[in-house]
Amino acid sequence: MNANALPAVPLDAELQQAITEHQAGRYAEAEELYLAILQAQPYHAIANHNMGLLAGQVGQYEAGLPYLHKALSVNPDEGQFWLSYADGLLKAGEREQALEIVTSAIARGLDNEQSQGLRSRIETAIAGTPTAQETQHVIALYQAGHHAELEAASHALTQRYPDSDFAWSVLGTALQLQGKDAFEALQKTTQLAPNDAEAHGNLGTAWQERGMYDQAIDSYARALELNPDFVEAHGNLAAALQAQGKLEQAEQAYRQALALRPDYAKGHFNLGNTLQAMQRSAEAIACYQSALALLPGDADIYLNLGNAQQDLQQWQAAIVSYRAVLQLAPQTTAAHANLAAALHGAQDYAGAVTSYRRAIALHPDDAKLHNNLGRALQSLEQPEEAIAAYEQAIALDSDFTQALSNLGLLQCKQKNYTAAIEYCARVLRLQPDDAQACGQLAIAYGAAEDHDNALKYFKLAIDLAPGNAANHRQLADYYSTIKRYPLAVEAYRRTLELDSDDSETHNHMGVALQELEQYDAATAAYECALELEPKNISALCNLGSTQQAQKQLEHAKQTYLAALAIDPAFERAHFALGNCYVLMNEQLLALECYHKTLEINPDYRDAYVNISATFSNIGRIEEAIETCRKGLAVCPLWETLFSNYLFLLSHSTEIDPQALFAEHQRFSDTFETHIAKGRGEHSNSRDPLRTLKVGFVSGDLHNHPVPHFLIPILENIADDAQLSLYAYHNNPCNDDITERLREVIPHWRQVEHLSDPDLGQLIRDDGIDILIDLSGHTGKNRLLMFAAKPAPVQASWIGYPLTTGLQSIDYYLGDQHFTPPDELGDQFSEKLLLLPACVPFLPSKLAPSVQPAPxxxxxxxxxxxxxxxxxxxxxxxxxxxxxxxxxxxxxxxxxxxxxxxxxxxxxxxxxxxxxxxxxxxxxxxxxxxxxxxxxxxxxxxxxxxxxxxxxxxxxxxxxxxxxxxxxxxxxxxxxxxxxxxxxxxxxxxxxxxxxxxxxxxxxxxxxxxxxxxxxxxxxxxxRSVLGKPKLITEGLENGLRIIWQRWCEGLPPISFEAPVAVPNPPIGL
The missing domain is CATH 3.40.50.2000 (Glycogen Phosphorylase B;)
Structure with missing residues (x-):
């Protein structure tokens, strides 16, 4: 008799069908039929018996035992039930109980070859199984955490009981706990216990550790076949699937594990990781939070939660998560680095720098950390420190293209163009087919004003990726930058051929068309941008600017208001509306707009300038001054606003001369002291009689009062071979007055695009002996360039009726009436060079004849x-x-x-x-x-x-x-x-x-x-000196020669009156 045989008894039709399905191997159908019978007749002996056998046939021995036991209880006279139950106990590992059952069966008279054979097998199994004492010993070692001793004891058990799946299973566990290779032990376990779900699960883990995911998945599948409710097998199967990139299947497996065990913390965590890999960060966050509810002290969960929050730009939440990691595990490099990234995202750049440095202290050889530190330092406006960080990243990894690129672009911003080009070129050498690398090199050349090379590489980027609209857009933007607007428009149109749906390209093209004064076409471009993106507030503001340029001020106003209706916090629109109101002579409304700009963004620097200018224009000087003070509190090193502040102070009735002078000196203390440290020696020949190179620096060499005073003198100097004149015009505005000046100043330089150091170097290269400022603290001045003293002798004249405050400017050119030394000498940091008159007067050619007094x-x-x-x-x-x-x-x-x-x-x-x-x-x-x-x-x-x-x-x-x-x-x-x-x-x-x-x-x-x-x-x-430019010119020429001679002799500047051969006689009326 077969221990697993079905009984040969008369059966009803339903049971007969179940047995037919069972014998045909259709286990699922058989199971359904047996369970239906048991639902109606729970004590149906044959249905219970057959259900227990079926469970064993699919490897679920333990699940089958209750059915076999019930069958035997219902009908203890059926011998087959005794043998089936004993066999089930044996296969379920219950050997001692199996021996008791088969012995009882024999004693009851079931003594035959089948029963004796089963008893023999059970006794053999018991003989090959560790004793209870041996079992308790290894369990105690496991519980005590004595893993090495556990390995030794379990190894001894395998020697003593080579066919004991328990011994091999414990050995595998001991090896795994010590990080040793347990693969053979686990394989042996599954061979000895092919129906042990846990053994297959452990083997799957071993396969997975070897990176053999297909085999691992097979093992997990077998474990789940044996035990569908095996939670860890579901979780490990998911992990193996995730490792293969089968994320949807992994998600399903994790969810099955969690359905079986909702408090499975590892399952929540790993499901979160899977969802994060699928870019479903919001769902991942929920999983991590569920895991933390179960394991509130797990640093890894906090770390991954922070990463998911950071992906959603939930900066503050991510910061909290990373700080929780560091509370639990202060030496976690990734937590410091990721906290730094989150702080960077939250614009806490100082905090980011601190965290990156902590990460670097833990892992100093990580080039990426140094690169990211550089980015944070750059955001903190610490360019020198950022450069050092990028250089360290490159020292650690010379082929680190991201660091090379970042350093190159930063060197661009620092105007270190040679270095910028070098680093960007290295990126391109490493990635010769990379269009983006070409574009970055082009940007570096462009910043260096090497237009030919910039255009070469912008075009090479297009050649490498002709279908990439962004490359065409870069070229178009560069054409706009260098004011080649017709070519810019053409390039924007090519961009739009590739991507006609890009709102910003239409917007940028509108700007180029507007510069060409093609206002209708510009308007059309902005309208296209707005059709594609109705809420493109930048395009709305540009459209308003076009309307403003056409004097359509009411339309412009409405356009700016439309931008603000979309985004009331868009500071540029408030600012632009303010400018529009100024043109409409609605000064008070303009002030409201400028103040709103600052309410939104207190660092919007130009708003301080325009508020102070508007207050000044309506005579509210003290409020204009106070606005400058507020702006300087926000931006204390903003030299333009400081100069505006000084200019406005000169209009104030609330300040005395000494305080006014002190504020000008404060300008020097704020800016000049630092700049002066970099001054070099002058190599100019100290020949007191040679031709002098005299340079004039101004932003007003166009239709402005300054040239009207200057031109009559320059026309007379033009005949003097002892003076060679240079102009450094700091303004792109050129008109008929500019052309007239060009005629009398042989050496003309447009310098508005040059930095202070570059302009200073140009002046040194030109060999200027005496450099004259014509702006003072008025607009477009270059006083900080003067602070570096690029010329041996420097002076200020005409443009500003007060001291510059700079120690680097030696003289101020005035006259006895305008700047009497005895009265005003202590209000100047410069010495006073007194001309016959400070300036001549050039009457307007449009002046009509004088008429009688009204x-x-x-x-x-x-x-x-x-x-x-x-x-x-x-x-x-x-x-x-x-x-x-x-x-x-x-x-x-x-x-x-x-x-x-x-x-x-x-x-x-x-x-x-x-x-x-x-x-x-x-x-x-x-x-x-x-x-x-x-x-x-x-x-x-x-x-x-x-x-x-x-x-x-x-x-x-x-x-x-x-x-x-x-x-x-x-x-x-x-x-x-x-x-x-x-x-x-x-x-x-x-x-x-x-x-x-x-x-x-x-x-x-x-x-x-x-x-x-x-x-x-x-x-x-x-008849006055004012009407005699030749006399003033004579004084100027003599005065310049004297101050030059004093420099040649190493003498300090002094105040003096410039001599003239024949002083001007009294008018005599």
Whole structure:
């Protein structure tokens, strides 16, 4: 009788069908039928018996034992049930109990060959199995963690019991725990216990450790066939599938494991890893959080959670996770490195640097860490330290293209173009077919202004990847950068042929078309960009800029407002809208926009400039100054804003001369001290009589007041072979005045694109002996270049009526009236070189003839002003109002206003002083001819303070109109005094405000005298030093020669008056 035979008894139809399916090997169908019978008849002996046999046939011996036991209990007289149960116990490893059952069966009379054979097999199995004492011994060693002793004991068991699957299984476990090769032991276990699911699971792990994933998967599959609820087998199967890249199958296996055991922490963790690999980071985060709920102290889970959060740019959450790792495992390099990356993403660059350095301390030879440290230092605006980090990365891995590329691009930004080109070229040598490497090398050449090579490599990038729209876009952007706008437009169009759906390409093309003043085409390009991306606020702002350029200010305003409707926090749109309001003469609305810009982004530097300029334009000087102070608190090393601040201070009535000078010295302390450390020696020949090279540096060599003063002198110097003139124009703006200057300055340099060091080197290469600043602290100055002292002797002149504050500038060019040394010498860091007059006057060719004083025909005095609005402060209005009250029937024309109506602020101030609006006329800015003609309606000009008129005062004199002025304690407050004294009109210089009012009343009472003065003014100007540029030129030439000779002799600068052969005689009127 076969121990596994089915009984030969009469059966009903349902049972017969189940047995038929069973015998045919259709186990699933048989199982379903048996279970249906047992559902109806739980104590059906044959169905229980056959169900137990079926379980054993599929290797689930333990699962089959309850069925076999029940069958025997229901019908103990059926001998087959005894043998089947004993055999099942044997196969399930319950050898002692199996022996008891078969012995009982024999005692009951079932003594036959079959039963005796089964007992023999059981006894043999028991003899080949370790004793209970031996088993308990190895279990105790395992529990105590004595792995080496466990290995020795289990090895001895395999020698004593070579067919014991238990012995081999324990040996495999001991070897695995020590990191030793357990493969043979585990293979032997499965051979001895082919139906042991755990043994197959362990063997699968061994295969997996060897990287033999197919075999591992087979082993796990066998384990699960034997035990479908084997959680660890599901998890390990998933891991093997994941290793093969079969992520969807791995996910399914992990989910099966978790369905069986929801508290399977490793399963949650590994499922998270699988989902992360599938770029399903949000789901991965949920898995990691489930794992942490079960294992709250696991550093690996926190680490991977942080990685998933970082992938979703959940920077702060990632930072928390990585810090949790470091609380648990402070020496985890990856946690320090990844924390640094998250801090970088959160824009905590200082924190990122600290974390990268901690990672590097743990792993100093990791080139990637040094590279990433460089990126963080670069973001922290520490370029030198970043360069050092990149160089270390490259020292560790000379072929590390990412570090080479980063270093090359940073060297570009640092204007170290030779180094930039070298590193980018190395990248290209390593990756000769890499279009991106070509593009980066092109960028380096472009930054070095090597346009030919830049274009060569941009085009090579296109040749390597002609279908890549980004390469064409790079070329187009570069053409725009170098202002080759027609070629840029052509390249943008080729880009769009490859990718017509890129909104930004349309946007950039619009910018190029706008530069070509092709406004309709630019508008069309922006509209295409917006059609593709309606919320492209950059394109909206550019469209507004195009409308603004066409004076379509209302349309531009609405466009900027549309951008803000999409993104109320877009600071550029607020800023642009502010600029639009300025052009619309809506200064207060402009201020609101600029302030909103800063509310959104306190570091938006240009907003501070425009706020201060707008306050200045409406006469609110103190608020303009305070805005500069706020901007400098944000950006203390912003030299442009500092210069604006000093210029505005010169307009303030709230600062005394000593404090004003101290602020200029603070500019030097802030910027010059550091720059001065890099000064080199000058190699200029110390020949005191040789031809001198004189350079002029300015951003105003176009239609601006500076050239109108400069040209008459330069035209006379042109005949002097002892002076060779150079111009360094720091402005791309060139016009007819620029061309006139080019005619008298033989050596012309456009330098707006040069850095301060590069400009300084150009000046040294040109061999300039005396370098003259014509800007001071006004726009587009290059004072920081002067701080490096590229020329042996340096001076400042014309552009700014105050000291530069720089120790590197030796002289300031003035005159006895404008800069009297006894009164103003202590307000200059420079020594004073006094010319016959600070500047000459060049009358406008558009000036009409002088007409009689209007008081003679209209019967009342008309006062006037042509000063810019930022000179007209509250105190100026108060002074003018005193004059108007003192001369009750007088009127006043305030010209050169932003538009032909009273600026709200000025109108309010006049109203506060009780001046009726009908006594005031406001004239907007006009062309020169109309500007000059307005003087026909004015009898006397009233000067501003503390920043007096100068060019406007001279134009007024030319038109016969004198200016009532006072001499203040600073150079800007003495311009009127200087001019009136030069033309011998001392009667128009008041000692103070009271005296100015008295003089106003006296002049108003003597209209005939005003009439007489009016027709003498041009003669006075022509006979004064102001009208004799040759005399001023003589003084300039002699003065320059003297300061050069002093340098040749090693003597320090001193203040002195430049000698002339024949001083100017009195005017004599």
């Amino acid at each position: 008081v003679l025909t209209n019967g009342h005095i008309t006062f006037g002003s042509f000063n810019r609005t930022n000179k007209i402060n509250r105190q100026v209005i108060a002074r003018w109002a005193r004059v108007l009250r003192a001369v009750p029937d007088s009127k006043m024309i305030v010209a050169a206003m932003p538009k032909s109506e009273a600026p709200p602020q000025l109108a309010a101030w006049f109203a506060e002083e009780g001046i009726a609006p009908e006594r005031l006329t406001f004239e907007g800015r006009t062309g020169m001819a109309q500007f000059m003609a307005i003087h026909h309606r004015i009898d006397i000009c009233l000067d501003a303070f503390p920043y007096c008129g100068s060019t406007t005062t001279l134009h007024a004199l030319w038109m016969g109109v004198p200016t009532l002025t006072t001499a203040g304690p600073t150079m800007p407050s003495r311009a009127g005094n200087m001019i009136m004294r030069q033309v011998e009109l001392d009667d128009f210089i008041a000692t103070d405000e009271d005296d100015l009012v008295r003089k106003s009343v006296a002049m108003a009472a003597n209209p005939m005298l005003l009439g007489a003065y009016r027709f003498s003014m041009r003669h006075r100007l022509e």
